[in-house]
Amino acid sequence: MSLCSVFRPLRLAPAALAFALLGACASTGGSKPSASVNALYGQLDQASKGYETALQQSREGNLEASQLTLTRSLDQLKEAAARCGNTPGCDPQKFFSVFDHMLRLKDGDFGGDQDLDSDVDPSQAALAAGKGGAASLPQAQRSVTLLHGQKLSQLIAMNGPVKAALEMWLTQWRPQLMDAYVNYQYMRFEMWPQYEKADLPEALLFGIMAKESGGKVHAVSRSGASGPLQFMYATGTRFGLGVDNGFDTRFDPAASARANAEYINEQLRIFNNNLELTIGAYNGGEGRMRRAVGDDTSVSFYDPRIYNQLSQETRDYVPSVLAAAWLFLHPESYNLRFPKVDGAPGRVILKRPASLTELTVCLGSAGGMSDGWFRTLRNLNPRLDPQVTQPAGAQLQLPKPLERAYASRCVDGPWPILAGDLHHAVVPVVQAPVASVPSAPAARGSSRYKVRRGDTLISIVRKLHCSSVQEVAEMNGLKHHRLALGQTLKLPACR
Template identity: 55%
Template sequence: MILPIRISIVAALAVAAGCAGTSPRSGSSVPGKVNETGVDALYARLEADGRRYEAGLAAARDGETERARTETLAALDDLRAASALCSRTPGCERDRFDSTFDRLLRLHVDGLVDAEPIADGGSVGDAPGEPVPGPGESSPVVAALPELERSITLLKGRELAEVIAVNSTVKAAIEQWLTQYRPNLVAAYVNYQYMRYRMWPEYHKAGLPEAVLFGIMAKESGGKVHAVSRSGASGPLQFMYATGLRFGMTTVDGFDQRFDPGLSARANAAYINEQLAALNNNLELVLAAYNGGEGRMRRLAGGSPSASFWDPKLYATLPVETRDYVPMVLAAAWLFLHPDRYNLEFPRIDGRPGEIVLKHPASINELTVCLGQSGGAPEGWFRTLRNLNPRFDPQQRQPPGTRLEVPVQLEAVYAASCETGPWRTLAGELRDAAVPARAVAAAARETARATARTQQRNYTVRKGDTLAAIARRTGCGTPGDIARANGIRPPHYAIRAGQTLQLPGCSSR
């Protein structure tokens, strides 16, 4: 029987821990004249250590446990030392080390399990350089799920902690989310929690991790269902129209289904699974395809099982937007799973679905006013009501009997504040207060039309003309209008050639 061992993610990435966060996103770690001899020697060590690590895994499969442990740990120790030296060597590219770490982590080592901690104090599942979680530390979403439902953290049977390499580029993205984009991240989390019952089941059925869904949504739209980009990508997951059609989203009764959170999540899950199959289950490459086009990624990496998004040769060919997009999605997904490690607190949201049936005509705007901030919404309910009812114009009153999806806590609030009482009256008054503005605009348009009608233009009578013929030819009023405007008397309504008539009901031309 093979004695099981484990090479954990922290072991493979511990090489980066000593100098993580000190190097730039790409290029040389240290400015100055390139030390070509030193750099070449480090790259040679990098390749040799990679081969040695793979040889150790092969030995483990063959049952040579001691040799496997010796080879893999020796390779990792030397990678650690070489990576640290690279960070001090002018001209040495740390991204090459990141690429090698990523490639080694993607080697599927089925059945290799080790309960022993790695020498640097990490434990199975930790990320390099990350604080070790305390008891019970986890995403509020993960903590709320029963054990059997925790496919939230799995991608094709592998923990996301083993898939997402928290390298310097992803760490830089984490910093962005935790600084200037922290409000955006928290708002995206709140928006998602109220839509979760519509979106998460589609990912769950597709066998995909919820954290990835959240990461994509946070970066794409922030959880705003009606978001539309300058390029025309629409919905919470920002599908282009043609791609939406390809995955079953069309326009029905004037409603663009890309704005439906459940349908967009279903389409997104189908797209991700399609691209995982084409790109060797490599999450970074799939995200790059989602942003930059699957055709480009298949040409660059589809035929290479060992292709890595972090490989400088591939990375450098991608648009800047895609280089930024992938780590931002990964960082949001990572923070979704591990907020407590980063002094991040997501609010607790009661996202259970509910429903209200309108007792009186009301618009989403009116409901937002009468619901106020009751039920735990410091910023009000407008965004949530819009997200859950994307087919409705928020200013358009819906008739009695219309069913609206709402968070369950709003069922009682609607009955208390929106069916009767002062807040319903206020909401109606505020809506009516907007009517004069619309009425003024309508009146202005009517005035312009009336002015045009009362404006007159001259017409010179030609031989054979009659008032009826003139009215018909010019479209300016009736024969009676022309007669009255020019003092022409019945019963003969006599006119003569060369006579100038004023034609009412015509704009000047």
């Protein structure tokens, strides 16, 4: 039995999967659609209109009616999608187009748990109550999706380069995407408020960070770009990043997010809110982008007049950032589920001296962190050398759920002892062999010789048995090895 014949309607999340199956199953002939196909297309149109009605009801605060309308329209859409797979002549691309349209409509517009595909579990990105204002931060899928009055999703063209980048993030780059998401959730309370103040969408911040560093605060590129958002030194200085008591503030998550937001807004003003050109300027340099664009800021990034002038890195960078931002908004629509992360900030006051590396050892895999907590501890304490022992009484930042784990694992018992023993292990130092410096040859004495008839420079040197024509010529300043009868030569003394 084929997969197509057993396809059944699913909850819409994975309506995207349903559409993908339809793409493999349906026949798309070039003939005029049959009555049954037209009926399916009509059902698809009704589902789309019902979805828009549900959105409007949600905006008006009528959540109960919105939920009923939403459920009805989604059921209608799933039913039509399932039937399309068994209907000759039905074009599944129409269902893909409607699905993409719905994704662009829905961002941040449904209240409560209503959503097209339940992108994120309601508790996934919610930050628990705690210090630092984390409790007031909105959930990830509810955060600002507008860019200067326009929905971010409306500004992301689902073209070939972006689709190709989506595939890369979902396959080869998937580990980096997942690491970036986890790293970001623990730094979110520092970084997102900077973007929120600048009226920029959180998904854009995540997209840039995922592509630039994967959320590694201390990342440094070969060109010298540094920090989670990879600022070059000169650009960072222009936006207030510099050295503070010996610390490069490009490595500070909050400071770098603030500087990045200022940069993005500056370039958006220059390029008349053209997001693709702005992102391209961030990667390839605003000077180069301005020269390429000239006065026509409405031009597409993909216009050959622009695109062909850019480096391959920038051509890849722009769609990669946009694709990561899109996945941040619509993960489950692409069969992607980000892990649940409690990113509430916490603090501990050390009860005993410890370095970040020692704390990583004694915390182990607390909270289910199989990769350990080293990266998170470094990201949250960027000014500290992870190898340097911090004194008792020092205050460190860490995720709030780790406060209890620290108290139970890192204050008393075997784990801090083990961690300290490993950290203070003495590694033998192997002295590199000292290269012997050849002693300068002892100064040779000299003697004098009076040139006789028939002498040549070669015959004189042969009598010495310890020198060369070149040495004797240089000692006497002879040119072309010419000798004069009666000339007195200085010769090296032979031993």
